Amino acid sequence: MNEVIKTLTNHRSIRSYTNEPVTDEQLDAIIQAVQAAPSSINGQQVTVICVKDPAKKKKIAELVGNQLWVDQAPVFLLFCADFYRAKIAAELNGEELVITDSIESVIVGASDVGIAMGNAIAAAESMGLGIVPIGGARRNPQELIELLDIPEYVFPVAGLVVGHPADPSALKPRLPREAVYHQEKYNRDLRGLIEQYDEQMSKYMSERTGGQETRNWSQTVSAFYKQIYYPKVRPMLDRQGFKYE
Amino acid sequence: MNEVIKTLTNHRSIRSYTNEPVTDEQLDAIIQAVQAAPSSINGQQVTVICVKDPAKKKKIAELVGNQLWVDQAPVFLLFCADFYRAKIAAELNGEELVITDSIESVIVGASDVGIAMGNAIAAAESMGLGIVPIGGARRNPQELIELLDIPEYVFPVAGLVVGHPADPSALKPRLPREAVYHQEKYNRDLRGLIEQYDEQMSKYMSERTGGQETRNWSQTVSAFYKQIYYPKVRPMLDRQGFKYE
Structure with missing residues (x-):
């Protein structure tokens, strides 16, 4: 097993961080990996907003559902699907931006963000950093958009907490x-x-959990999915200019 | 720069393959990396269908828009967003599956597929294999669904061609x-x-291209995005049981 596959298969999410900072060199390497990811039509529809400001990070920790590790870790990276640059490209060429009228753009944006985030995670973990993805970026997306001044044709997909692990975490078993x-x-x-x-x-x-918690996978999943747990996503997408043809 | 970051930042898409097969050990390593990726609520909403059968691969090459490399390379991996297992989980617990009524499920599925695909690409390239992602999996998605017997609550996000590069490809510049x-x-x-x-x-x-082709980025992007270029995605999602609340 080579170093790359070793790093990928050793992934675990970290929810406890030391206050050691992430260096600029480490962030540079992460963003290099993000940008190297392939994207649909080379559209590069991924934007990363880096938040280190403690007050802003504290606010984000609340907005994503009181996730303390967002506050605790030194860096929060918000990964967005971005067609704002495509809008500028259209303007530069006297064309209309039509793709955002279709659910196709939501799929392209979200999957491109995923590929880039996969790269960011691998890069971070290869340097001994810990991460945890934050789907809670979709809990109060409009507030996040206002806080970070995110323009139309852009929507937050997920956050990524980056820092130095305070505790090692266990490797979670996967489906067969x-x-x-x-x-x-x-x-x-x-x-x-x-x-x-x-x-x-x-x-x-x-x-x-020392016997405290014995819920199995299908119990957990069905409890989450018996409802729309982030119902503010659709109104946020509407406001950001997306349609669903 | 460590081996992982070197592999990630050295990515290039390959559109010409030798007929050397991909070994079971190599595919195993790729799928290990796919499964190790984090997923929203540990829902593991990613499915990979491996196609090696030449006749089937030839058919897929047509369906995705006559992409010869799908036919030429030994392996085509179809990456799907999958809530069919969540549906079984709901049934096992006497719950309803409601998440698929929301566009939230499309975002979660597509971004989870992206993270897993990022891992698959890094794993493949770390072993000297070449890849190219196939967004054309969304060109005729219903035919692909029928060909591979894909059930409700599952939709194809993108394919991944895997094989041995016949030609090295250039490193494409990225946005600043x-x-x-x-x-x-x-x-x-x-x-x-x-x-x-x-x-x-x-x-x-x-x-x-020896001066044959001089289109710049914004010209290319605006030409693609002045239309909905895969208009069959929305009707396919409707048929697969997705809604957009």
Whole structure:
């Protein structure tokens, strides 16, 4: 196993940080990795906003759902899907920007952000830094947009906390490979594999919490997904100029 | 610069492959990296379908817009956003699956796929393999769904061609860092940076094509984005059970 695959497969999310700063050189390397990622039509529809200001970071920690580690770690990177530059490109060429009328742009933006974020995570972890992605950037997205002066045709996808781990974190088990990796066609026979993983996750949670918490995977997922847990996303997208043709 | 950052920043898309196969060990390492990626609420909403069958691969090459390299390379990995397992999780717990009523699920699915695909690309390239992402998976998505028997609550985000590069490819210049990386707040003053990049890209294209092609970045992007170039995405999402609240 080479160093790259070792780093990728050793990922764990960190929710406790020391106050050691992240250096400019480290941030540079992370952003180099972000920019090197491929993007749809080379549109480069990813923007990263770096927040280090303690007051701003404290505010963001609240907005994303009182996630203390956002406040605690030295750096918060907000990853946005960005068609504002495409809008400028259209203006420079006397064209209209039409792609944002379609849900296609939401998929392109979010998946490009994902690829870039995957690179950022690998780069950070390769330097011994810890990270945790913050989906809570979609909890109060309009407030985040105002706080960071984000223009139309741009929307926050997720944040990334970056810092030095205070505690190592355990490697979380994943679904059995056969549940997510299919040969030649989709295999719908998944219930048994999910039940098998449920048992494993229940044991893992119990061990980590001294028996306090024994919820398995399907319980956790179904509890989250029986509702729209970030209902402000759609109104925010509307305001940012996106449509859903 | 460590090995990981070296691999990430050395990415280039490959559109010409030898017929040397990708080994099971290499695919294993790629899927390990995919599964190790973090995901929203640990929902693991990513599915990869591996296609090696030549006839199927030939068909896919057509469906994605006659991209010959899909046919030529030994492996095509289709990356899907997957809430079918969440649907099973809901059934196992007597809950309803509601998240797919919201555009939130499209963002979560697409960005999780992106993170996983970023890992797959880094893993493949670290082993000397070449890749090219195939956004054309959204050109005729319904046909792809039927060909690979993809169930409801799952949608194709992008493909990934994997193989051995026949030709090295050039490193494509990126937008100036200040155009995509902002400090403390979004900087809307981007026009000059885009014009600067336009000049650089025009020169790069001209050099690569012996003067045949001189289109700059904003010309290319505005030509793509003056239309909805994959208009079948929305009807496909409707059929797969997604809504946009």
